[in-house]
Amino acid sequence: MKTPKILVSACLLGCPVRYDGQSKPVHHTLLQRWQANGWLVPFCPEQAGGLPTPRLAAEIQSDGRVMTGCERDVTTAFVRGAEQALTLCQQQQIQYAILKESSPSCGSSNIYNGQFSGQKIPGEGITTRLLRQHHIQVFSEQNLDELFALLS
Numbered sequence: 001m002k003t004p005k006i007l008v009s010a011c012l013l014g015c016p017v018r019y020d021g022q023s024k025p026v027h028h029t030l031l032q033r034w035q036a037n038g039w040l041v042p043f044c045p046e047q048a049g050g051l052p053t054p055r056l057a058a059e060i061q062s063d064g065r066v067m068t069g070c071e072r073d074v075t076t077a078f079v080r081g082a083e084q085a086l087t088l089c090q091q092q093q094i095q096y097a098i099l100k101e102s103s104p105s106c107g108s109s110n111i112y113n114g115q116f117s118g119q120k121i122p123g124e125g126i127t128t129r130l131l132r133q134h135h136i137q138v139f140s141e142q143n144l145d146e147l148f149a150l151l152s
């Protein structure tokens with residue numbers, strides 16, 4: 001079997017790249033095994049898109065733009081990061097991704113509702129959407145078992 005490569009949100013692997021300068025490490029045996037196998041490719045679309053860390057929290061609005069809480073439009077940086085994620089997948093023939101749920105870049109089932117109220121709605125992040133448009137299968141840290149079943 002050809003060795004699978006999996007794009008992973010860098011924050012899930014303990015890299016302090018989140019908007020608040022923190023990480024969101026996931027201590028799951030599957031992720032640890034895949035990392036030991038050398039299958040994981042860490043990536044942060046928002047950093048790759050040129051945003052600093054720490055940075056202002058941003059949410060996707062109903063019109064599709066990505067705005068910070070003080071109404072700065074950061075859509076261009078989010079799109080740039082998504083395009084870089086896609087380029088990396090294409091260069092390394094990556095067909096799978098594990099991306100951080102609820103993030104405006106990486107969410108795959110839900111995102112925050114754009115009101116900075118802490119409420120989530122069904123939806124996907126900018127990077128997730130672009131990867132899926134190019135037939136890359138995106139999972140979150142909450143459904144690693146589904147990816148395991150696919151790879152088995």
Ligand code: SF4
Pocket residue numbers: 008009010011012017018019043044045046047100103105106
């Ligand atoms: S953009 Fe994705 S990888 Fe970067 S901090 Fe946010 S959730 Fe993590």
